[in-house]
Each structure stands twice: as structure tokens, then as C-alpha cells.
Amino acid sequence: MVLTLYGLAAPLGGTATVAMTLAEKGIPYTFVSVDLQHGEHKQPEFRKKQPFGLVPALDDDGFVLYESRAICRYLAEKYAGQGPTLIPTELKAKALFEQAAAVEFANFEPHARAAYNEGVLKPHFNLPIDASALNTCISKLSDNLDVYEVILGKQRFLAGDEFTLADLFHVAFGTTLAEAGCDLMTSKGPNVKRWWKEVTSRPAWLSVLNSGIKTTMCEDDAFKSGVSEP
């Protein structure tokens, strides 16, 4: 039975992160759009799948999982034999992957998400932007990206020389920064710029952008174009 992904059909946030991973691994799936605008995710029916009332959620033949990074990790492990190895298995390489994955949710995501909320979501809902708050999160992000610049001068990706989920987890919020008026991902330094270009040029991300997040079966062109070389 095919996997079902529940979420928001937009190239940002958790649903897009999972969609990118599905594309990296060449996994067919059924997509079910959750009507966030009308609060479907907060209804008791949806909360049976996701008790915090958030998207996305995955249903793998009755096995329900939520939290985008957990879903991606599950897919990486279940489909370890196909597509790129998104999580190393050797003890030290895996530890360095976990270090990079922790850096993403501790030092990148909070500030990138805050910048998105302040600089993109608020204007979308006709709310005034708090310039000071926006500057604060961009400034913190900038300080942390100084460290990324050092790390990425020594190795190709965040966990080492192979692309892993730790890099992938940055994409769906990182790409909203430009819309928030922040060009750090391309202006911080040559190493971050090189890495960011590589990560956002992957066929899996391009397929999310170009084909959108939708039910994707093996015979679809979106599926074929999304699978990266291992």
C-alpha cells in the first residue's frame, strides 16, 4: 500500500521537507491536502493523527507518524537501499550527522522561522512588521552562519562530505528567508553560498518547486526527475 502524506501543498515548512525526502528516495505517495485556512488541522478528527494539531503527518499502511524530521528519518531508514544515503550508519559519521542535525534545529530553524513569521506571514495577514524583532532574528542567524562558513570551508556538507538529512532540513525554511528580506544564504560567505546553491539545486527540491506537492506515482515525470543520483 502506498504512503499517504497529509499536509500543506506549499514549498515551505514540514510538508515540503517530507516531500523533498520522498523525491530524493524515489518513493511514490498519495498526497492529501489539509485545509489549514479553515482550521482542519485543529479539528478532533485530524488530532487523532497529530495530537498537536500540526502538519504534516504520514500514514504508512496504518502506521501513523508526525514531526517532519521524524518522518524523514523513518523514510531514510526504511528505504535505505534506494536513492542517496541520507543518514550515515558508521558510529562516528552518524554522531557527526546528529551533531549537524542538532545544529539545524537549535541554531538555524528558530531564527529562520522567526524571520519567516515576522517578515512573510505578518504582511500576508496585513499585520505590521516589528522591524526590531525581524532584525534580531536575522542578526542571530547571521552570527550562526559565520560558523557555518567556517565548517563549510573544511567539508562539502554539514555532517561531512556527503549530503545528509542535516542539509536537507534547512531547505524548506531557508528558502523563505529571501522573501523575508534576508539574503544571508547567498551573501554570508563563499562557502555558505556554494553549499546553499548545491543543496537547493538538487533535483528533489526542484521537483517540489516545479511540480508541487501532490500525489506522485512511479510513472510520473515528477518522480523520475526528482530522484537524485546516490
Next chain:
Amino acid sequence: MVLKLYGMPVSTCTRRVATVLVEYKVPFEFVSIDVAKGEHKSAAYLQNQPFGQVPYIDDDGFILFESRAICRYIVDKYPAPAGTTPLVPSDIKGKALFEQAASIEYSDFEPYAYPAVREKVFKAMRNLPTDQAVYDSSIETLDAKLAGYEAILGKQKYLAGNEITLADLFHLPYATLLAKAGSDLMTTKGPNVTRWYNELCERPSWNAVKDGAKSFSSY
């Protein structure tokens, strides 16, 4: 060479790592970093932890930082003590549910518990002005998030299933500071959260380090 843990004795993240080292009965030497004097921002320190944060470990030359990554490495490297279940499951579905629970901790708990504790505990300790609005909104959101916890913990003993995992232990350092910050949510939100929280607080490994991380040469 014995594993070295570099950190601050009462730091939340340092005690998170110390708890797991004690759980798995791993001997370690604790090296105190003088955070008050800015040692964690020194050029020498930044060689090992480029973000200038505590803690990090040196395991016979292998340097690792980020407390949750260190904890995962310990569980990966060492066998669970006799008679205990591993703190990270190895079967694919059990592991996935652990990852879900681990993600809940840093997505639905820490982003709200940390600012509340920072405003009312850490800033107060350093005589810095606290932002009541930040504290109030953090606690309000945490209250709503704990409703999710109450639902989950009504069906199973721990966040990932019926066995304790790292995902539960990761909560201890900030959860135990909430009362000091002025919030009793952990024991008033609901009977299931209260039961789970009180059990975690009784964990011997946590009690061995809760007042300050220190070296353990044997167990």
C-alpha cells in the same frame, strides 16, 4: 583514555549529557568551563565547539558537541546496562516513534520552556531585566502544547511508547526549572503529564547530576 565532558556544572545541556552518561554507567571526567569569564568564547574553546556553547565531549580524540547528539552517540556506542532497555529502540517502527518523540521535545517543548526559564531564572541570576511578556506568551503556548502530551501520555507510559527513551530524559533540565521560573504546569496540566514528570524526576541518573555535573570514575 577516559571520556571527557566539558561544560558548566549547572548548565541545562551539560546535565542532560551527564544524565545519560550515568544511565549507561560510562565513566567520564568532568572538566568545568568558566562560562562567567567567557572561556566558552575563547579561541581555544571555539576550536572544539565553534558556536561557543557548552557542552562538548572529547572521546579519546573524537570531539562532539550538541547535547542531544552526544547523548545519541553514547547510546549508540555503549550497550544498555544489564536488565534495562536501550534508550533508543532499534526496530524500525519503535525507532520512528522515538524520533517523533525526540522531535516533539525540541519542537513543542523546548522553544517555549527555554524562553520562560531564561527570562525568570537565568536573567534573574545575572541581574538582567526580565521580559514578562515573553514569559507569559511562552507559558501560554507551553500550556497548549502540554495538552498534546496529556493525550499521548494517557495511552502510553512514555513519549515514544511504554519504555523510557532519550526523548523523555531530554526534557528534564528545562522541565525541572519551570517551577523556579514560576510555572507549575508540569504538575498541574493534567494527571498524565504529572505522573510522567514525577517519574522522570525520580530517575537515579538525574538525581546523581541534578545539582551539578561531576566526574564519575566508577559505578
